Amino acid sequence: MPEVPVEDEEAKMSTITDGYFEEEYYISAEDAGEFLIELGEQFRDSDEITITGDDWEMPFAFGEPIxxxxxxxGDGEPELEIEVELSGRVEDKVPNLE
Structure with a gap:
């Protein structure tokens, strides 16, 4: 599973499954590449991903499309932003009420 690089591995893990969560990291290009490769492998192999950080993990079942x-x-200081947005997978189909 993709793991955000951390310094202290001894913290107790908590699982995030509801509510709101946001973290921002400043990491090396090499670490970002490894994270994205591992995340991409999860996208390719399954419709569920798990991302972990220093004291948390976040399992997420997603649907298509991504x-x-x-x-x-490009004005001033050039900036490139790449964003992936996943919608949660709906387990049950909505019944037809016709």
Missing amino acids: ELDIEFE
Whole structure:
């Protein structure tokens, strides 16, 4: 599973399955590449991913399609943003009420 690089591995893990969660990391290009490769392998192999951080893990079952946004700003300091947005998988089909 993709794991955000951390310094202290001894913290107790908590599982995030509801509520709101957001973290931002500043890591090396090499670490970002490894994270994205591991995440991509999970996308390829399953419709469930698990991401872990220093003291948390987040399992997530997703559906199709996956939204991929690529944004480039070239004025002043150039910036490239790549965003992947996943919708949660719906387990049960909605009944037809006709």
